[in-house]
Amino acid sequence: MPPVLSTRALNRALLARQMLLTRVNIPVLDAIEHLVGIQAQDPNAPYFGLWTRLEKFRPEDLSNLIQDKKVVRLALMRSTIHLVSSQDGMRLRPLVQPVQESGLKSSFGKYLTGLDILAVADAGRTLVETKPRTFSELGQLLGKQWPNVESDALAAVVRTMVPLVQLPPRGIWGKSGKAVHTSSEAWIGTLPLSKLTTDDIILRYLASFGPATIQDIQAWSGLTRLKEKVEQLLPQLFIFHDNDGNELIDIPNAPRPDENTPSPPRFLGGFDNILLSYADRKRIIDETYRNIVFTKNGIIRPTILIDGFVSGIWKVKKEKGTVRLIIELFKKLADEEHNALMDEATRLLDFIEGKESSREILFV
16 A cells, blocks of 8 residues: 555655755746746735745845736646746746637637627737737727627637736835736747646646546646556655545655654735646645635635645734734644744735834734
């Protein structure tokens, strides 16, 4: 029988691969590529995700990469916005294109009957490459040519069929701006790219999130019917079981620390990938807390890890010159855990505002 990995063992494997057991000292671009991107509906979330994983991370480290076109924000896995290296953006998008098209049919299928989708996509590409545009602007302009189709559906067709990147200042720390888009080709230009395969995606997922089931890989990527692909890879993979008897696959040399390895408190940004990348999330969050963290309107709140598991949520409010870090814990902490959390909370406030500002840490 394959070895059995407990929930805590899976938790520690995840944390090690996600650079959450200890901060690491690697270039920001390398970290983003190791993570296979960072979910980024919230433009500031990737900054917190990188701060909690990397030594001496500064906001400008990421902002500069965005402005230099070395990283981009576009729809990828699960048809959601991810921050990825420009190379990964252009290589991953063709592989997850079926996910984009499935999402289009699910949300706007009733508007697509008889519509020449490729013609809409071509017209949309011309519009966004002539001038970056919001989805609202794009839909209105396309509506002049297709007046009997909902403008939102027309914009969604272009988003689906054309890889659209969101341009700065959107996503730049300390700045704000509407989500305006152009094509990845127009923004990035031509890059010397090696082709990615579905096998590559599976192996990269395992390096960052494994050990995992086939269902986990599908939940992360949005792709379906991966069983045959995984079976072809089995000769180069390790096999485990979890406590429920589910088969887990993994790459041979990835870290699998002892389940009792210490795990320090960590503040995760909203939509952090470790909460969204499994069909079965109990290695990171107890089902009891799911409805607190995952809201009905699709928001995934910023969370706190204690002993490796989601144990609270947090937010920042700025009022009358004071920055308040508001913490809501799901359980009572031991004194040692509380002190470690306070130290990490202070570091978070230093990252957000600097040591000179007036700050408070509030528990609710």
